[in-house]
Amino acid sequence: MKMKSALYLSLVLVGLQVQALHIPNHSDEQEEQDTPHSPAEGGNLPHLKIVPSNADFAFRFYKQVTEEESNKNVFFSPLSLSTAFAMLSLGARAHTLSQLHKCLAFNLTELEEREIHDGFQRLLQLLNDPHREVQLSMGNALFINNELKLRQKFLEDVTTFYDSEAISSDFQNSEKAVNEINNYIKTKTHGKFVDFLQNLSPDALMILINYVYFKGYWEQPFKSFSTRDDDFFVDAKNSVKVKMMYQSKLHNIHRDEKLSCWVVEMPYKGDVAALFVLPDEGTMKQVEDALLKDTVSNWSQSLEERPIELYLPKFSISGSYDVKNLFIKMGVTDVFSNNADLSGVAEGDRLMVSKAIHKAEVDVNENGTEAAAVTMIELVRLSEVFPLPHVIKFNRPFLMLIVDKTTYSILFMGKIVNPTVKEG
Known part of the structure; x- marks a missing residue:
């Protein structure tokens, strides 16, 4: 049983200026709805609804990492992790689903399940706006073994909400499949990930990928x-x-x-x-x-x-995280075990996630920041003055x-x- 989840990022800080950034709470939503910050944000209430949860998850994950590595450099992309596991949750059921929601800080007494996915859908649209001054892109893909038959509802939902590509692949030819996945990641992250995936589990049926790429320049670069x-x-x-x-x-x-x-x-x-x-x-x-x-x-x-x-x-630093180990400590246990209920993903196969790896790198210099992140999930059969x-x-x-x-x-x-x- 094997699941690969990895996140990588490379940064190069460059430039400077001034402007307030504000992470809204639920109480801010009406204000944001009444006074959008740009024309493009006229309909972004869905993504505002998931902002508090995504922020909560980011800080919880950070604290879990620093509990174990308090004296080490830390760097990761919480958004990539949230997106990948929210996408996976489309196929999760029962206790497996509730554990994922709790870990990702989604409270279904305040937020409907559909609103979570509507939020990520709008988030992806805004991040990928080609008219933005920064180079920023985020996307998802499923590499699917030929023998796995996805449920139509899952395929439609990951396509609709997460704009995910569905790519058929022959996992029996492991070397070829690994090359296909690595080439996809290399292309989407503008060469930041090379030979990211080393191998596939013999039982691998699907690889779920999320990538985030960012390249920006300071308003006022350092000399x-x-x-x-x-x-x-x-x-x-x-x-x-x-x-x-x-x-x-x-x-x-x-x-x-x-x-x-x-x-x-x-x-x-x-x-x-x-x-x-x-x-x-x-x-x-x-x-x-x-x-x-x-x-x-x-x-x-x-x-x-x-x-x-x-x-x-x-500076130039990197980090690598065993997300499975960290998520288990954050209460997500079923999806990595024989108790996994991912019955909404495929027909006829019981699936589980057995491994999750998150990798990140940041480079900072006088001119700018370049960042890329990838989260991969491999699904296998269940076995104030x-x-x-x-x-x-x-x-x-x-x-x-x-x-x-x-x-x-x-x-x-x-x-x-x-x-x-x-x-x-």
């Missing part, structure tokens, strides 16, 4: 000639040498006195922004414990434009979130503990 060698303090006793970027400009910033941290927003051209959070020395855990959608929303609404001297290191600072220097561990302002979605998030260590 390469201002980048200098500097110290980054990994902890109280240890430091490493980094390439520290610098600029003195107006930025949207906020000082959270309660949590003892600085928040700096750095927008890209085209309604996407990076939010950098710099905890005071010794307060990282305090900030991490308070990572909730309300906290981030309050930070975003409290941002003020101020002149500051900003130092930010260049403050004194203005002169300097905000990111020379100790900090957090990073990349938020799409059109959909209020957290595309990527993570923690940079040591900018010089590539592998998380």
Whole structure:
């Protein structure tokens, strides 16, 4: 029994400006409905309904990861994970379905099941708008073994709500199938994933894929000639040498006195922004414990434009996560076991998911950010006022979130503990 779930992302931060980002709560929905932020958002109430749940899931997953790796770099795409497992939930039934909903933070007393999928449908439309200034794309695909007969309803739903491609493949010719899947991922992520999938389980019947690709440029790029060698303090006793970027400009910033941290927003051209959070020395855990959608929303609404001297290191980090292990700890057990009920997926075959891998990478430099994420699932038979600072220097561990302002979605998030260590 085998399931592959993997997520990869590569980032290259570039540019800067100022603009508030706001993650709405359920109470914000009417306001958003009455005052859309752009003409394209006239009908985006469906995606606004899933924003709080997606944010809750992002922070829960982050906390689960950092419980086990508190002193390591972290980076992942919560949106890719949410989308892939929401798509899989179309074929889940009974307790398997309720566990997925709970893990993904979908409360069916507040949200109807159809609204979840309507939300992702609208989210995909907004993210993939070809007229956007940033290069941003997200999509899904099913690679289906010839012998698997999908239920028509499942096929129609994944196509309608998730715009998923359905690609027939001969899994008996494993090498050919792996090459087909890897070529698809390589193309969709603009070469960020090469030879992503190593092999197929002998019992593999379907591979479910979600990919997210983002490439953007700062509103105001850093100047390469201002980048200098500097110290980054990994902890109280240890430091490493980094390439520290610098600029003195107006930025949207906020000082959270309660949590003892600085928040700096750095927008890209085209309604996407990076939010950098710099905890005071010794307060990282305090900030991490308070990572909730309300906290981030309050930070975003409290941002003020101020002149500051900003130092930010260049870095390239990656992370790899066993999603199966993390999801089991988050209460998702059935779908990975003989108790799996995925009877809505196919006719005549009992299916389960046996493995989920999530991989991510981020690169940050003076010019821009490029990011890609892939989630793969393989199904097999069941067997707030403050004194203005002169300097905000990111020379100790900090957090990073990349938020799409059109959909209020957290595309990527993570923690940079040591900018010089590539592998998380």
